[in-house]
Amino acid sequence: MTVASRPRQTLRAVRRRVPRKAAFAAFLGVMGPGLITGFAGNDAGGVTTYTSVGARYGYAMLWLLLLSTAGLVVIQEMCARMGAVTGKGLSDLIREKYGVRWTIVAMLALLIANGTNVAAEYAGIAASLALIGVPSTISVPLAGIAIWVLVVFFSYKVVERALFVVILAFVAYPITAVIANPDWGAVARGLVIPTLPVEQAALIAALALVGTTITPYMQFYIQASIVDKGVDPEQYGYARLDVLMGSVLTGVNALFMIVVAGHVLFPAGISVNSAADAAKALSPLAGEQAGILFGAGLLGASLLAATVMPLSTSYAICEAFGWESGISKNFREAPVFMGLFTLLLVAGGVVVVLFPQQLLIQLILASQAVNGLLLPIVLAFILLLASDRSIMGGSANGRTTSAIGWGVATMASSLSVGYVIVTLLGMA
Amino acid sequence: MLYLSEIKRAKVVDPAGIEIGRLLDVAVVPKEQFPAVQWAILRTPGGERIVRWSDLERVSRGYRLKDSAVPPAAGELPPEALRLGRDLVDKQIVDTHGAKVVRVNDLQLDDKQGQLRLVGADVGLRGILRQVGGERAAERVAGLLGRKLPRGIIPWHLVEPLESRQQNVRLTLPHAKLALLHPADIADIVEEMTADERLAVFDQLDVETAAETLGEVEPEMQAAIMGDLDGERAADILEEMDPDEAADLLQDLPEETREELIDLMDEEEGADVEELLAYPEDSAGGIMTTDFLALPRDLTTGQAIERLRELQPDPALVYYLYVVDGEGRLDGNVSLRDLVVAQPDTPLTTVMNPNVLRVEADTPKEEVAALIAKYDLLALPVVDARRKLLGTVTVDDVVELMMPRGWKKRSLRSIAR
Numbered sequence: 001m002t003v004a005s006r007p008r009q010t011l012r013a014v015r016r017r018v019p020r021k022a023a024f025a026a027f028l029g030v031m032g033p034g035l036i037t038g039f040a041g042n043d044a045g046g047v048t049t050y051t052s053v054g055a056r057y058g059y060a061m062l063w064l065l066l067l068s069t070a071g072l073v074v075i076q077e078m079c080a081r082m083g084a085v086t087g088k089g090l091s092d093l094i095r096e097k098y099g100v101r102w103t104i105v106a107m108l109a110l111l112i113a114n115g116t117n118v119a120a121e122y123a124g125i126a127a128s129l130a131l132i133g134v135p136s137t138i139s140v141p142l143a144g145i146a147i148w149v150l151v152v153f154f155s156y157k158v159v160e161r162a163l164f165v166v167i168l169a170f171v172a173y174p175i176t177a178v179i180a181n182p183d184w185g186a187v188a189r190g191l192v193i194p195t196l197p198v199e200q201a202a203l204i205a206a207l208a209l210v211g212t213t214i215t216p217y218m219q220f221y222i223q224a225s226i227v228d229k230g231v232d233p234e235q236y237g238y239a240r241l242d243v244l245m246g247s248v249l250t251g252v253n254a255l256f257m258i259v260v261a262g263h264v265l266f267p268a269g270i271s272v273n274s275a276a277d278a279a280k281a282l283s284p285l286a287g288e289q290a291g292i293l294f295g296a297g298l299l300g301a302s303l304l305a306a307t308v309m310p311l312s313t314s315y316a317i318c319e320a321f322g323w324e325s326g327i328s329k330n331f332r333e334a335p336v337f338m339g340l341f342t343l344l345l346v347a348g349g350v351v352v353v354l355f356p357q358q359l360l361i362q363l364i365l366a367s368q369a370v371n372g373l374l375l376p377i378v379l380a381f382i383l384l385l386a387s388d389r390s391i392m393g394g395s396a397n398g399r400t401t402s403a404i405g406w407g408v409a410t411m412a413s414s415l416s417v418g419y420v421i422v423t424l425l426g427m428a
Numbered sequence: 429m430l431y432l433s434e435i436k437r438a439k440v441v442d443p444a445g446i447e448i449g450r451l452l453d454v455a456v457v458p459k460e461q462f463p464a465v466q467w468a469i470l471r472t473p474g475g476e477r478i479v480r481w482s483d484l485e486r487v488s489r490g491y492r493l494k495d496s497a498v499p500p501a502a503g504e505l506p507p508e509a510l511r512l513g514r515d516l517v518d519k520q521i522v523d524t525h526g527a528k529v530v531r532v533n534d535l536q537l538d539d540k541q542g543q544l545r546l547v548g549a550d551v552g553l554r555g556i557l558r559q560v561g562g563e564r565a566a567e568r569v570a571g572l573l574g575r576k577l578p579r580g581i582i583p584w585h586l587v588e589p590l591e592s593r594q595q596n597v598r599l600t601l602p603h604a605k606l607a608l609l610h611p612a613d614i615a616d617i618v619e620e621m622t623a624d625e626r627l628a629v630f631d632q633l634d635v636e637t638a639a640e641t642l643g644e645v646e647p648e649m650q651a652a653i654m655g656d657l658d659g660e661r662a663a664d665i666l667e668e669m670d671p672d673e674a675a676d677l678l679q680d681l682p683e684e685t686r687e688e689l690i691d692l693m694d695e696e697e698g699a700d701v702e703e704l705l706a707y708p709e710d711s712a713g714g715i716m717t718t719d720f721l722a723l724p725r726d727l728t729t730g731q732a733i734e735r736l737r738e739l740q741p742d743p744a745l746v747y748y749l750y751v752v753d754g755e756g757r758l759d760g761n762v763s764l765r766d767l768v769v770a771q772p773d774t775p776l777t778t779v780m781n782p783n784v785l786r787v788e789a790d791t792p793k794e795e796v797a798a799l800i801a802k803y804d805l806l807a808l809p810v811v812d813a814r815r816k817l818l819g820t821v822t823v824d825d826v827v828e829l830m831m832p833r834g835w836k837k838r839s840l841r842s843i844a845r
Contacts, residue, residue, distance in 0.1 A: 086622065087622030087623045087624060087625075088622055092520075095518050095531070096518050096519055099517075099518055099559065100518065100533070100556055100559040100560055101559070101560055104560065227622075230623070230648065230649070230652045232623055232652075232656075321531070321556060322520075322530055322531025322532075322533065322551055
């Protein structure tokens with residue numbers, strides 16, 4: 001049958017009949033957003049939190065990581081699906097469905113979460129460069145200026161690729177885990193037996209663990225990338241695979257970080273107070289060079305996230321409220337966009353420079369806890385929107401997906417509520 | 429002036445003054461320049477109730493039903509009716525004056541003798557503030573700073589609503605205002621739309637405008653649009669485009685799709701495009717167009733002008749007229765001016781410039797751009813090894829190569845948000 005004999009058929013339908021061999025090419029075509037988002041999840045906050053949790057609690061919180069990763073898979077898939085079906089970003093959907101008031105709530109949550117994240121990235125930059133003796137009063141302003149210049153004058157793709165190479169230093173964790181040969185039986189037990197001490201520090205650690213694995217930021221980012229890539233419902237199958245792989249890889253990477261820290265630092269009673277402490281986790285692999293390996297990875301991850309995060313936040317907010325946005329515009333054309341972008345970049349840097357050097361790691365952990373606290377708000381919007389048939393049509397959440405999604409939201413919220421209660425009761 | 433946010437949730441009473449519900453929304457049929465509000469949607473304890481706007485009258489604090497026995501008007505609401513609050517507020521619209529997509533924060537209404545009309549879309553900060561009840565406070569703060577809050581109202585006759593999806597029924601709106609804009613402006617606008625909205629626009633534009641618009645859209649998006657369009661329609665648009673632009677576009681499509689489309693095109697245009705596709709993308713052959721005017725060398729200037737009159741060529745083609753021999757080999761070029769000022773019986777060969785600058789099809793495109801820039805040309809002929817004229821590269825095909833690097837900042841936005 002030729003196409004000419006049924007002219008009303010769209011090309012998309014024609015393409016669906018393409019032979020198998022084209023399937024892999026189609027996958028490569030839409031691949032990327034999920035993996036990139038997954039990698040972006042392992043930023044300064046991620047590395048520090050995972051290492052610190054492993055050092056302090058050994059394998060005891062691995063079960064929580066398993067749940068969070070499962071949650072991440074489900075939530076990321078929802079956002080990617082929303083992007084493919086509606087062709088709109090998460091903040092656009094929130095605005096169109098829930099109006100200005102709720103948009104303000106959601107955008108405030110995003111702004112605060114990402115504001116603290118930017119500060120955490122600067123803290124990561126300062127901590128990693130402190131390993132080679134650069135004080136934060138020099139490293140932070142320099143990084144801020146470098147990011148500004150990169151964003152305004154260079155193609156982002158080039159920057160991204162360069163920094164990814166540096167992040168690859170984190171591949172060192174799986175290798176270290178194999179060399180150090182931890183007690184894999186204990187790791188397995190940690191993964192399946194839920195334990196959580198009822199004390200403020202443990203709850204903060206748990207909240208930070210969930211908050212850094214499922215960041216509000218990642219959800220906005222994945223949906224925007226899917227929309228920008230023009231993935232449509234027909235190609236969505238491949239995009240879904242990409243998102244799945246990205247989320248699972250993030251989780252596996254995090255697992256190795258906790259295991260390595262739990263094996264090397266936990267028995268030695270080293271609590272992570274500085275980047276140098278965290279670097280010791282890599283000593284079975286890199287010995288004396290562990291600091292350099294760790295520092296390079298942390299610097300790359302922090303720089304990349306510090307570049308993307310202020311931009312992504314400004315875009316999400318400006319598009320939700322209909323303000324002019326775009327990096328090629330100047331302050332007069334896009335005052336809010338440029339203002340927000342600059343504010344995030346400058347405020348984050350100022351906080352870190354003023355912060356006591358020896359508490360930088362604490363600052364990063366606190367920022368991830370803030371993300372965890374704000375996560376339930378963002379999750380509620382995602383779950384409501386992705387289940388809404390008037391928006392998603394036949395691609396709305398099924399019962400199982402919904403149940404898992406709400407399960408994750410409940411877990412995140414109960415940790416948040418638990419943390420607030422414990423703090424109020426002063427059970428430090 | 430009245431705003432939708434101010435009458436939303438207003439109390440509605442029956443003739444006896446007893447509250448029956450609240451105003452939830454109002455509906456218009458967007459046909460006139462400033463459409464009249466024809467229906468009111470009320471939220472009552474018994475559910476949604478739709479009444480005619482003319483059955484309501486304004487009272488001190490809200491609206492009163494003129495007659496308690498007014499028939500329900502739910503059945504009257506045509507499918508093309510727009511509910512202002514549901515379908516327009518918080519949604520995106522096209523500002524055809526500024527040629528961009530903007531978000532509606534509130535709607536401006538005008539009440540004249542009980543006839544309420546939609547007159548403008550508030551896309552400014554005031555609209556947002558009004559929705560959250562902070563306009564007054566913000567005005568006062570601005571006043572203290574000695575400034576005025578700017579108004580951001582777009583008159584409704586300059587607004588084009590976009591498709592909205594309600595309960596999976598896609599509302600197809602006429603895009604008459606959009607179609608009147610310059611194709612480059614339409615391209616800017618569709619780039620900001622979702623795939624569904626874009627498709628609706630391209631389905632409605634006439635083939636010529638659609639082709640010109642498509643030529644102005646970013647390359648990656650061109651391919652996506654082509655893929656979504658109906659096959660026949662896509663082929664029609666391709667035929668209308670310059671062959672080199674059509675070839676560039678097809679280059680980005682998967683092979684199967686490309687072949688299907690070329691099959692659907694007219695034989696002649698399809699063959700032109702196929703020929704262009706054979707050249708590497710970054711060579712003179714890859715960027716040239718096969719549209720050009722070649723005059724046989726044995727004509728006189730008078731006959732040449734006669735020939736032009738018959739052909740009525742595109743304005744872009746008459747800057748350079750090429751003179752070819754019986755085998756199609758390039759012998760020279762001649763300007764329109766030279767043709768016109770010469771005596772009609774002068775042979776073409778005496779007025780033509782025989783030393784015409786030309787490139788071969790495999791010349792790198794950067795080199796072509798450099799030549800065009802250096803000699804201030806509007807077009808450069810492309811020949812094969814035997815000097816046979818294949819096509820021309822016009823200045824608009826290489827203008828992007830001459831721009832300073834980084835002028836297209838858009839790519840950044842696509843990843844970094």
